[in-house]
Amino acid sequence: MWADKQVRNILLMMIFITGLxxxxxxxxINEEVNxxxxxxxxPEPESSLLKEVQLGIHLPTGLIAEKDxxxxxxxxxxxxxxxxxxxxxxxxxxxxxxxxxxxxxxxxWDLGKNEEKIxxxxxxxxxxxxxxxxxxxxxxxxxxxxxxx
Amino acid sequence: xxYKERLIDLKSLIGTAPGLVLIFGGVTVLVxxxxxxxxxxxGPEQELDEEKIISKMHPEMIIHNRxxxxxxxxxxxxxxxxxxxxxxxIRNNGLMPTALKADDWKLVIDxxxxxxxxxxxxxxxxxxxxHHTYDLVLECGGNGRSESxxxxxxxxxxYGGVCCGRWTGVRLKDVLADVGIKSDAVYIGYYxxxxxxxxxxxxxxxxxxxxxxxxLEDETLIAFALNGADIPAVxxxxxxxxxxxxxxxxxxxxLHRLVVRNKIHDGPKMxxxxxxxxxxxxxxxxxVADKDMCIIESMPVKAIITYPKTGAMVKEGQVxxxxxxxxxxxxxxxxxxISTDYGKTWQAAKLDPPxxxxxxxxxxxxxxxxxxxxxxxxxxxxxxxxxxxxxxxxEWNPQGYLNNATHRIAVKxx
Numbered sequence: 001m002w003a004d005k006q007v008r009n010i011l012l013m014m015i016f017i018t019g020l021x022x023x024x025x026x027x028x029i030n031e032e033v034n035x036x037x038x039x040x041x042x043p044e045p046e047s048s049l050l051k052e053v054q055l056g057i058h059l060p061t062g063l064i065a066e067k068d069x070x071x072x073x074x075x076x077x078x079x080x081x082x083x084x085x086x087x088x089x090x091x092x093x094x095x096x097x098x099x100x101x102x103x104x105x106x107x108x109w110d111l112g113k114n115e116e117k118i119x120x121x122x123x124x125x126x127x128x129x130x131x132x133x134x135x136x137x138x139x140x141x142x143x144x145x146x147x148x149x
Numbered sequence: 150x151x152y153k154e155r156l157i158d159l160k161s162l163i164g165t166a167p168g169l170v171l172i173f174g175g176v177t178v179l180v181x182x183x184x185x186x187x188x189x190x191x192g193p194e195q196e197l198d199e200e201k202i203i204s205k206m207h208p209e210m211i212i213h214n215r216x217x218x219x220x221x222x223x224x225x226x227x228x229x230x231x232x233x234x235x236x237x238x239i240r241n242n243g244l245m246p247t248a249l250k251a252d253d254w255k256l257v258i259d260x261x262x263x264x265x266x267x268x269x270x271x272x273x274x275x276x277x278x279x280h281h282t283y284d285l286v287l288e289c290g291g292n293g294r295s296e297s298x299x300x301x302x303x304x305x306x307x308y309g310g311v312c313c314g315r316w317t318g319v320r321l322k323d324v325l326a327d328v329g330i331k332s333d334a335v336y337i338g339y340y341x342x343x344x345x346x347x348x349x350x351x352x353x354x355x356x357x358x359x360x361x362x363x364x365l366e367d368e369t370l371i372a373f374a375l376n377g378a379d380i381p382a383v384x385x386x387x388x389x390x391x392x393x394x395x396x397x398x399x400x401x402x403x404l405h406r407l408v409v410r411n412k413i414h415d416g417p418k419m420x421x422x423x424x425x426x427x428x429x430x431x432x433x434x435x436x437v438a439d440k441d442m443c444i445i446e447s448m449p450v451k452a453i454i455t456y457p458k459t460g461a462m463v464k465e466g467q468v469x470x471x472x473x474x475x476x477x478x479x480x481x482x483x484x485x486x487i488s489t490d491y492g493k494t495w496q497a498a499k500l501d502p503p504x505x506x507x508x509x510x511x512x513x514x515x516x517x518x519x520x521x522x523x524x525x526x527x528x529x530x531x532x533x534x535x536x537x538x539x540x541x542x543x544e545w546n547p548q549g550y551l552n553n554a555t556h557r558i559a560v561k562x563x
Contacts, residue, residue, distance in 0.1 A: 107347035143460035
């Protein structure tokens, strides 16, 4: 009788816990689904970004840590990664056009008095290089390898 | 029995062997129940995390952007006849969808030219229509953009924003015949479930399309499989509109709505300057009015050398194979030629026919260079209408689309 009761109690508890775990997993799945990633735009203190700079590069983003790079971190990388900036080369006019396009199509906010500084940073650090109608093939000394048949 | 009493009972059980067995058994049952429950609720796991997707790709893939996720394939990794998923370029305009469930997925077909909108489940699509499989070239409209001068904004693609996967699905024309469309239909457009970068849920990331003539081609598929398996999440699971030969942005991922329009589709990224080029040639860097920008249709003729990888060193007189892939948008490739003297002389490569229309074609050639020095191997394809690839950048356009200048690799002869 004692054992029967124990088994019944344990079975009841197992059913209860199973139910609870299903409930919890459903809730956690729903939370995951609903979690839209809104990134806070509140600037951190300037010093915290400078702490992340090594050899002139802001490590978390890869941006060149020149004057006003913090503005790029705050205003650009909440929507897209900094790769998009780092891999592009544009004149001041080109960067302005890119910003206007993002404001028109991608919900970029008015950059206000920072716009001039942002464009100056981008045009200085990510400027086009002359490449003519066709560049030479870029090949590093370590790229060469022996081709065996 | 009170809660406290039950706890005590449980404590006394832990000390006994049968009790331990019961507890372990219980835990096992719980864990299995949890797994079964979560599988039933969310279906098979679909990878939606950008970093995890990157970790499953070939380690040599070029990362252009982590958010939104954009990866390019180094050209030498495109040597397979059918591109495997881990070597397939990834192009996203927005963020990945938050959840993808095939079981309750619905495809809605409506629009001005659809008298009675219709909805299909994936099961209905699969059971109602004949399945077709095609190898289809999907190439980013901006493939080759990195050579644009003056430079263009966007992902700086080299030559590897292209793939040829084996897609299985049902023909769009069969589905549209079942829906019944009006004779005034001009264009189709897709809608997916990707999310706008700004987090603004009211904004559509991208919704492009093609004219009816292209939409009704045999090879235009509503696909549910890639390379014989479910389409990976990042490539559009569970349904993708797949249209070969045109900029890959017409192949809408996570397809859940398709519209048949009585005018040119006007979804986001149909408008200038997206996926448009000047209607007439302009000088590099010139400004073009939106009304003078025309929608890109077929991609141009192109060839890439997938073997050897650039940087090969060979001996004087050593015979070595050069091979690769060529394609020509809506057309086929009729010749591929190879030069090792900067385009002064060319030799014809052996060219295979495509396995089906809109697939790429393999070419190969044996080369032998008798004199030591630095060489470049250039490859030039000619389409079925006799149009060849240019050896320098073709006409400049503001967004850097359609660069099909000849692909080159460096070879040293010692």
